[in-house]
Amino acid sequence: MFEDSHMDETQSSEQLRQLIRRDIRSRRQTLSSREQQHAAQCVCQRLLMHPQVKQHRHIALYLSFDGELSTKPLIEALWRQGKQLYLPVLHPFCHGHLLFQQYSAHTPLVANRFNILEPKLNCSQILPANQLDILVMPLVAFDQYGNRLGMGGGFYDRTLSSISNNVTSIGIAHDSQRYPNLPIETWDQPLDCIITPSRLWEWTHKRV
């Protein structure tokens, strides 16, 4: 009896998370390219003013797809400032894990199995995630507590659970990706900061 109701709860939480993902993914896909560009510029300016970003050099970010907030202006601005940038690469053997590989204007890119561009794997250019200073993350939905719902692969949750407090995790998103009181799971890792075109939120969660 108990097990049945527990199972129902687990299933309905996952179903709700799927519904939220579907709803918010379609919301962000409806933004026009002008709106996308404006949002990307606003978030870029806010992120460049962040003290941790000003101070540190090793920054991971992502290449946008599916209506995600574009990182194009950010990448160009950070390169101009001489920052060392990294992109996620799907781990070739460890299912559900990411590697972070250096990204320069000359890095060859290939489409991964989700059709997202990623650097062609070159082991000499991988940086252990723990040595990143800043991890700028994509997300599908976020809430007022720094909770993040991603695409459903658990990639970034696994990354965050394996790294220490020294890495600052920053989610970037459109304002329309905010969803009040996201249903969270035990493995979800809250973010240190979320930046949208209209504002910045910051929290002090402790990861050990």
Ligand SMILES: Nc1nc2c(c(=O)[nH]1)N(C=O)[C@@H](CNc1ccc(C(=O)N[C@@H](CCC(=O)O)C(=O)O)cc1)CN2
């Ligand atoms: N730009 C970007 N890069 C990223 C992520 C991301 O969210 N955004 N990731 C963040 O983790 C990782 C990739 N994770 C992903 C997980 C699921 C799907 C996806 O499209 N799922 C489909 C099912 C596809 C299939 O199984 O073939 C779906 O949900 O419709 C895409 C990316 C690494 N790189």
Ligand SMILES: Nc1ncnc2c1ncn2[C@@H]1O[C@H](COP(=O)(O)OP(=O)(O)OP(=O)(O)O)[C@@H](O)[C@H]1O
């Ligand atoms: N630290 C972890 N160790 C093992 N499994 C994990 C861990 N974090 C998440 N998972 C598993 O990954 C799966 C997907 O998790 P979840 O739905 O939270 O992904 P997400 O945050 O939406 O995706 P992503 O982080 O890739 O954008 C779940 O089945 C979960 O059990």
